[in-house]
Amino acid sequence: MKSVADLDTPAVTVHLDVMESNIRRVHGHLAKHGIANRPHIKTHKIPAIGALQMRAGAVGITCQKIGEVEVFADAAIADDVLLTFNVLGREKTDRLMAVSRRLNRLAVVFDNEVVARGLSEAAVRHNGEVPFLIECDTGFGRNGVQTPEAALDLARTAMKLPRLRFEGLMTFPNREPATREFLSRALELFKRAGIRVPVVSGGGTPAIFRAQEFPMLTEHRAGTYIYNDVMVVASGTATWDDCAMRVRATVVSRPTDTRAVIDAGTKVLTSDQYTVTGYGHLIEYPDAVVTALSEEHGIVDLSACRERPKIGDAVSVVPNHCCVVSNMVDEVYGVRQGTVEVTWPVAARGTVR
Ligand SMILES: Cc1ncc(COP(=O)(O)O)c(C=O)c1O
Missing domain, CATH: 3.20.20.10 (Alanine racemase)
Known part of the structure; x- marks a missing residue:
């Protein structure tokens, strides 16, 4: 089985344990x-x-x-x-x-x-x-x-x-x-x-x-x-631990001490902000702020981070709005404990009519 670390980036991953727990929790609540x-x-x-x-x-x-x-x-x-x-x-x-x-x-x-x-x-x-x-x-x-x-x-x-x-x-x-x-x-x-x-x-x-x-x-x-996603966490309905979708991206540049650039921009994360600021939450660097996106670049402000990633490091971004991210990619990777368990084609991607 392929390890998550070997996934080429940007890649949309779904943490299966988290997703399964979300399904159980919500169904359990409504059923009750x-x-x-x-x-x-x-x-x-x-x-x-x-x-x-x-x-x-x-x-x-x-x-x-x-x-x-x-x-x-x-x-x-x-x-x-x-x-x-x-x-x-x-x-x-x-x-x-x-x-x-x-x-x-x-x-x-x-x-x-x-x-x-x-x-x-x-x-x-x-x-x-x-x-x-x-x-x-x-x-x-x-x-x-x-x-x-x-x-x-x-x-x-x-x-x-x-x-x-x-x-x-x-x-x-x-x-x-x-x-x-x-x-x-x-x-x-x-x-x-x-x-x-x-x-x-x-x-x-x-x-x-x-x-x-x-x-x-x-x-x-x-x-x-x-x-x-970030919007649901902002609403108080979920925590970061409940976020199953993460966009795995690579730091491709560190132009300054406080700036990192990742290989995920609007064409993966989308520019949707809806009710929140920034363009996603970095799990490994919770104090980082994704301040801007261009199509293929994500600009990350590291000023508030004590630990800072280096070029080539991978980061996991919880997107602002997961529904729109689904429509951006051909497939998502279901992962568990560091390995890719399943690759799902996003079969209804692009069905906007
Ligand atoms: C008509 C309708 N019903 C249900 C939903 C699901 O809402 P949520 O994505 O907040 O779970 C949506 C989402 O936009 C919607 O437009």
Whole structure:
């Protein structure tokens, strides 16, 4: 077996003990509170990891793009899939209907009537049926109907369209207290209207360990928890020890006493900063700061470090946002105790349609 030290860099590694523990911890927590676990596979895009999540007790998977649904259907990972993205346009709705034939359930979300009509027409064309959830914006400011009243209106409109089947409500991410207030009010309205709401789907890794504080949730969708990253550590949901993905990079230059340059830039680590500063956390040099990236160079400020790496040394970088790193590389290396146990092609890499 190849040793991790022999991996050419930059290389994306996944520490299997850590990943397996993340799977157990999250599934255990949700199971304890009777909330179904529907992991989002966009974080890893690797069917074999989806299979591990299913084996741990997930009820199904979440995908963001039809391309991901297709890759995971090819690998026969789960026959219950939720697609959490407005599907627009005939090309996509035709693909949706085709892949839905290979699954027991492929539910979608939407937040507007244009998408609902397109899905209904596709279902009629293909003689199928589309189960749907209404996406609710409960504070994130992205997709989603803006009020509980609008959720009911859209559900009613869509239920009148041929071959659409209402299943429930979906939001991302669960936020205090707005999500609870929005969903409680919506459920009250649906009840008054005599419409059953079998599924209420929440999501987000920072929200996992408080999912039970949203008693209306029937399921939770988390993705990042499988690897964790700087953003999750910053949210207080994980520690560095819980970070399974590490980009192994080599120090290729030490232009000054306080500067190191590593061979991982935006084309591996990505420039995603979201809620944090810097561009990754160096496990071996926790006081180092990745101050800037160009495409192939990572600039590391070592001013605060007592120990400093030399040219040729390898470092392990926890990326800011692991989900985007997955989309940058052809394969990731599953490692345990210093050896490479498995090489996984990132099968759904680049499936952005
Ligand atoms: C719709 C939706 N659900 C669930 C998730 C999973 O959230 P996280 O990556 O925080 O686990 C995401 C992530 O962006 C998402 O967009």
